[in-house]
Amino acid sequence: MYSTAPRSAPGSEEGEMTLEKSERAHKASQVNLAAKLSKKDSTAGSTGKEIMRLLRLAKREKFPLAMAILCLLISSAVTVSLPTMIGRILDAANGTDKEDEERTVFGFPLKVFFAGLAGIFVIGGIANYGRVVLLRTTGERLVARLRSQLYRRTISQDAEFFDANRVGDLISRLSSDVNIVAKSITQNVSDGLRSTLQCSAAIGMMCYTSLQLTSVIGLIVPAAVAGSYWYGRRLRKLSRDLQKAIGSMTKVSEERLSNIRTAQSFAGEGIEMRLYNDKIRNVFSIGKKEAIAAGLYFGTSGVIGNITILAMLGLGSGMVANGSMTVGELTTFTMYAGYAGISAYGLASFYGELMKGVGAASRVFELLDREPPIKATKGMPVPHARETITFENVKFAYPTRPAVNIFEGVNFTIPPGSNVCIVGPSGGGKSTITSLLLRFYDPTAGSIKLGDTDIRDFNLKSLRRHIGVVSQEPVLFSGTIAQNIQYGSPHATRQEIVQAAVRANCSFISDFPDGLDTFVGARGAQLSGGQKQRIAIARALIKNPSILILDEATSALDVESETLVNETLAKVMQENSTTISIAHRLSTIQRSEFVIVLSTDGTVAEHGRFAELYMDPNSALSKLLKQNENAPVKPPTKVELPPPEEELDQEDEEYQDEPSNDNKNSNKL
Known part of the structure; x- marks a missing residue:
């Protein structure tokens, strides 16, 4: 963590706010860019x-x-x-x-x-x-x-x-x-x-x-x-x-x-x-x-x-x-x-x-010439993914920051067809679970199993075809609503697209003159956050995934949009897929049957049924929820801004703001 404790500056009566680097920050400075192209030490061939x-x-x-x-x-x-x-x-x-x-x-x-x-x-x-x-x-x-x-x-x-x-x-x-x-x-x-x-x-x-x-x-x-x-x-x-x-x-x-x-x-x-x-x-x-x-x-x-x-x-x-x-x-x-x-x-x-x-x-x-270390077509196909998901003593650090360990021996089991929520503090590795299950990265130690088979033994494309993901910030491609939903299953028929939209509670499509053929714009700019999220859910559902991952799917939505998306997710969770939710809001966590709580030291703090953990005031889940609810709101601090930088080049002058008459000589907020 960064320290914001006041520190007296020489010749100053008031304390000066500073940001002291933590030990984690020093570790994070040890960067590994082995995958970077055109490295400075690379030499061209003859x-x-x-x-x-x-x-x-x-x-x-x-x-x-x-x-x-x-x-x-x-x-x-x-x-x-x-x-x-x-x-x-x-x-x-x-x-x-x-x-x-x-x-x-x-x-x-x-x-x-x-x-x-x-x-x-x-x-x-x-x-x-x-x-x-x-x-x-x-x-x-x-x-x-x-x-x-x-x-x-x-x-x-x-x-x-x-x-x-x-x-x-x-x-x-x-x-x-x-x-x-x-x-x-x-x-x-x-x-x-x-x-x-x-x-x-x-x-x-x-x-x-x-x-x-x-x-x-x-x-x-x-x-x-x-x-x-x-x-x-x-x-x-x-x-x-x-x-x-x-x-x-x-x-x-x-x-x-x-x-x-x-x-x-x-x-x-x-x-x-x-x-x-x-x-x-x-x-x-x-x-x-x-x-x-x-x-x-x-x-x-x-x-x-x-x-x-x-x-x-x-x-x-x-x-x-x-x-x-x-x-x-x-x-x-x-x-x-x-x-x-x-x-x-x-x-x-x-x-x-x-x-x-x-x-x-x-x-x-x-x-x-760069061969990806994780081969997309190597390995055996996944026969069916409605199996137990097991993390066995998983250790992991992102390859670009090898000194910062995210997991230090994570162990948990998710039964097939269950509804599980993974919670933890910010930066505790919740979304990393998604990346590891999809094999964007492989663990540095330990194993992740589907049934009795390590997922590294499966064909990567076959594995991902069995997993549906709805991320915190849904990404839509330029094109129509139908094309974005069909992206989850390229060979889906028009009727299957409609069914997926209905399952995802995308009733708003009927309000558009072009319906499913409405263009969403670059990155879905023509749609609201809730609409984009429900289309993303439909895109995940059209592939009928055996494992559905909801990575903080409602954290960035307003109350109305969250309510609509939660109604959609409530229906989805009643289906046969193994549903893994990653969340920090109580409204999302309480929909899950089981909860896995990650700790800041890279291990599992506890796991169990939501009702039991929520009712126990001494549980890690209760403490985490209480901490989120009671997070102190600090009053604004008067900050001395640095002197203004040199004026931009002449061609940039049209973008310079003219200061107001009563504030031309002031650099304070």
């Missing part, structure tokens, strides 16, 4: 292995990729042949001693040659069209398949994984990271292959045209290669950092927008803007570093390229003057040199984008 794995993702698209490469070869051949054609045309045009009809290129009259060249250009355009269409469609299929695999792996993870990782980061991996990966192995590989072919062909034709001029350009190649290598390595690191920063930004937006009403009720728009802008500035900072690296590389490469062109033209013009090279040959060589330079830039860009893909792929593979 670049070569990551690139090969990246390319293996496209293995199922071999045929369309092969056709795209064929189209690429055709279009590249047309492009590479163009300088030679132009050079021959210029030389033919310079032959002044011949009539137009006598001038030929490659033995063809000029008119015939031009007509054939136009046809070749059309073929090149068609091939280019095929390349683009094939690569784009292949990329979209790859994105869809990769996202499906990644989402399947994500939703199969255990609770520890979601405790350690924020949803925003996972969404970032599913969206932007997958897009970068798909682009790297489709469009980017195509561009890289085209640049490689054109660069190789251009250099070959340069050597064929003039080996002397080619040797001059060859002196520049080592510097260009070194610059490309540095740029690619730098870009890989920045890309991974950028994706992390985008993931962090997505976390903030996802969390804050999902709780926008709370933020607005506290007039906290300015705080939210400042927090989000901090993340934006982080993304911008990394993007700026990437821009500087790109500017250095391309600026330096541009200077080197221009100097090379000057040297080539200076030497080439001298060769034309002394007759060792024609104007057409110099033109051809110059164009091939330009092609080689453009292709070299393309290769550098390809390498940089490939490193971006490797950076994003490492985040995708990290999630794809």
Whole structure:
């Protein structure tokens, strides 16, 4: 517990309220994030292995990729042949001693040659069209398949994984990271292959045209290669950092927008803007570093390229003057040199984008490679779950807080078909019982049995199909009321949905014009708390569960809603299911036949029939209920607020509150 005892501050006459950390808080600070992705001490695999794995993702698209490469070869051949054609045309045009009809290129009259060249250009355009269409469609299929695999792996993870990782980061991996990966192995590989072919062909034709001029350009190649290598390595690191920063930004937006009403009720728009802008500035900072690296590389490469062109033209013009090279040959060589330079830039860009893909792929593979410790499909099916539930010397601590023991040897038995309520102090582990029964976590010691079988021996999906849960804060999905009820049993008929709604006392559905087809809005925002709770009960009942868990199902409701939900639960508890209620209100506890009382030391304080424990003034149940009823209400304390923080950025000023005239200089409540 935190201590709020006054402590005198130096130089102050009044006591200062402080929060002293308890021993439990010190234990809780021992955090275990073994399930967290992108840990600081994690190291990426070798670049070569990551690139090969990246390319293996496209293995199922071999045929369309092969056709795209064929189209690429055709279009590249047309492009590479163009300088030679132009050079021959210029030389033919310079032959002044011949009539137009006598001038030929490659033995063809000029008119015939031009007509054939136009046809070749059309073929090149068609091939280019095929390349683009094939690569784009292949990329979209790859994105869809990769996202499906990644989402399947994500939703199969255990609770520890979601405790350690924020949803925003996972969404970032599913969206932007997958897009970068798909682009790297489709469009980017195509561009890289085209640049490689054109660069190789251009250099070959340069050597064929003039080996002397080619040797001059060859002196520049080592510097260009070194610059490309540095740029690619730098870009890989920045890309991974950028994706992390985008993931962090997505976390903030996802969390804050999902709780926008709370933020607005506290007039906290300015705080939210400042927090989000901090993340934006982080993304911008990394993007700026990437821009500087790109500017250095391309600026330096541009200077080197221009100097090379000057040297080539200076030497080439001298060769034309002394007759060792024609104007057409110099033109051809110059164009091939330009092609080689453009292709070299393309290769550098390809390498940089490939490193971006490797950076994003490492985040995708990290999630794809994580095997959940609790396998959903391993184990034998549950024949029937109307069996005795036994907790035998169960010890448990949440994996992310291993030093804080929730249970220290819990023992109790729940007979089949019984109605049991689990009570205890706040933080005593009541809801943890639900998590253990559903195998969101496994005990650190001891066992939980259904009949004579440890639930760890059962197929996880089979076990959960026999358990219905109604939580304290019911979660509804965007969709209709019928779709939310049917979620408990996907193959349920319309009649079964209606029956479940009737059993759950959802008579309010008749007041909606669209009835069961009424859209509930995001997270059920169009419904009241009591309505959402009864739909959640119907969702649990439609699967006819052998075990029904009611986790403080009425604690957050108003009196009217609680009465309606309690009427529903009273009917449900008369059925054959084993009902486990987790509660702290007497109105909920007294509906149960048996009561299990948990203590603060992680053990069972007592268990027995409700009537017997309630009538005994010395029982742990009576003391707990009396403690809840007589909880003291402390008067408000005058608190000195800290000085106001620095003003927000100029773009956030519209969210600042203007203080009233009579309170501008006051910081006290």
